[in-house]
Amino acid sequence: MTSLEQPAATIAAPQLPADGATGFHLLAKPSGSTCNIDCTYCFFLSKESLYPNDNSRMSEATLEAYIRQLLESHRSPTVTVAWQGGEPTLMRLQFFERAVELVEQYKRPGQTVEHTFQTNGILLDDAWCEFFKKHNFLIGLSVDGPREIHDAYRVDRRAQGTFDRVMNGWRLLRSHGVEFNILCTVNAANEHHGRTVYKFFRDELGAKWVQFIPIVERASEATLEIANQGWSDRPGRKRLLYTQSGNLVTERSVGGEQYGKFLVEVFEEWVRHDIANMYVQLFDVTLEAFFGRHLLCIHAPTCGDGPTLEYNGDLYSCDHFVEPGFLLGNIHETHMATMVASPTQRKFGNDKRDTLTAQCQGCKVRHLCNGGCPKDRFSVSRDGEAGHNYLCAGLELFFMHTGPTFTKMAQLLQQNRAPAELMASLAADDARRDPYQPCPCGSGKKFRFCHGPKAPASPFSGVNAVPVPATKSETVSTPIELRSSADRD
Ligand code: SF4
Numbered sequence: 001m002t003s004l005e006q007p008a009a010t011i012a013a014p015q016l017p018a019d020g021a022t023g024f025h026l027l028a029k030p031s032g033s034t035c036n037i038d039c040t041y042c043f044f045l046s047k048e049s050l051y052p053n054d055n056s057r058m059s060e061a062t063l064e065a066y067i068r069q070l071l072e073s074h075r076s077p078t079v080t081v082a083w084q085g086g087e088p089t090l091m092r093l094q095f096f097e098r099a100v101e102l103v104e105q106y107k108r109p110g111q112t113v114e115h116t117f118q119t120n121g122i123l124l125d126d127a128w129c130e131f132f133k134k135h136n137f138l139i140g141l142s143v144d145g146p147r148e149i150h151d152a153y154r155v156d157r158r159a160q161g162t163f164d165r166v167m168n169g170w171r172l173l174r175s176h177g178v179e180f181n182i183l184c185t186v187n188a189a190n191e192h193h194g195r196t197v198y199k200f201f202r203d204e205l206g207a208k209w210v211q212f213i214p215i216v217e218r219a220s221e222a223t224l225e226i227a228n229q230g231w232s233d234r235p236g237r238k239r240l241l242y243t244q245s246g247n248l249v250t251e252r253s254v255g256g257e258q259y260g261k262f263l264v265e266v267f268e269e270w271v272r273h274d275i276a277n278m279y280v281q282l283f284d285v286t287l288e289a290f291f292g293r294h295l296l297c298i299h300a301p302t303c304g305d306g307p308t309l310e311y312n313g314d315l316y317s318c319d320h321f322v323e324p325g326f327l328l329g330n331i332h333e334t335h336m337a338t339m340v341a342s343p344t345q346r347k348f349g350n351d352k353r354d355t356l357t358a359q360c361q362g363c364k365v366r367h368l369c370n371g372g373c374p375k376d377r378f379s380v381s382r383d384g385e386a387g388h389n390y391l392c393a394g395l396e397l398f399f400m401h402t403g404p405t406f407t408k409m410a411q412l413l414q415q416n417r418a419p420a421e422l423m424a425s426l427a428a429d430d431a432r433r434d435p436y437q438p439c440p441c442g443s444g445k446k447f448r449f450c451h452g453p454k455a456p457a458s459p460f461s462g463v464n465a466v467p468v469p470a471t472k473s474e475t476v477s478t479p480i481e482l483r484s485s486a487d488r489d
């Protein structure tokens, strides 16, 4: 037990302000940033160096303080207990059995608790899956696409691809009937394969819920070379602590505009076949924004309700800002509700709105985009203002492209009709469309051979196939040559 880990009951619950937020979404990292694999783009791995001499495992005292304070802090009827990493399966199953017991002990009458768990899937076995099923856990499984794409960056410590081991975890989740989401990063290896990646999740993995996360790894001229080598700790190699600084990006990062093209490719497939059948987080979030509801911090006007808890009780402003300047305190010294409501954290969240560039303030899709995440604001705007979002070209493309369709969906909802009705009218439009005209997704390809009836099959191997050597035309995109963030696309 460290000096901070006093008995859990010593911190009294604060009086929550009546007009304050009713809840927040905390990500807990019970094994810190420690992971059993070594994804090249994962800068979270470097956060181990914040706690160099610890074994990075959450103690029983911290677990109890966390669960108790989390349940005390919420006035909303539903509370999410969210486990994240690093890799949370590095904690033994007994740890999470105890967490569930503590939830039952501290849950207030009328409170409903949802459990979520983000994993790379490699250590899953029958016992884990039986536990998840029994307690209704929602599992986030990290997969970047078919084997050739997934294995580009999601590798182990011997630089071997992890696809087969992840698919083993996926099979176990399916066979036990555990609910799962796919978390897919968009990076230099899959940025040109949006539709293929999406179809792989839908058709081969049977996923119903997908979330895309852009990989944007910042670096400066001084750190770029080391950053391009990855963030893990290897003998004989200098290691950096990743911080949100620098206005260059690594060669693994997604291109700003290409991120939008990827999303549009997925959207054009989804809108034709999958409305109401597949939930793509950003699509859901965008439709909700038409009704003034902002479900995702990244595209909300303000943020600050998504703190992160390290294994020792340290609370940070956000999972993307686990660095000394954003440490709010420790739950063994200050109640988490006090830290979340603190002026420091409120300022962190309000700065998202208060530091928008003039381009963002005058942007036609600001009500949908809200300038994106502050961590990505290291580029320059069209009029040369610093602090603009690196992904802007892609975000603008996506929101402009999809806006008319989401407007129609919103109108259908207002008439108490289902947005899925749109698929029939799109099918009729497509039937009238000249198949040799450019595809509406903007790819430049003919409709017939893009999102039309003769769309090409995936050039990548399927989930059960053994790896096949790619032909030259099928090769996964090689990492892009690095340019400054201003001219990245
Ligand atoms: S910094 Fe970005 S990820 Fe973190 S809470 Fe704000 S918008 Fe969300």
Ligand code: SF4
Binding pocket: 359, 360, 361, 363, 364, 365, 366, 369, 370, 371, 372, 389, 391, 392, 393, 395, 396
């Ligand atoms: S699309 Fe670009 S300019 Fe518009 S709000 Fe988003 S980041 Fe700002």
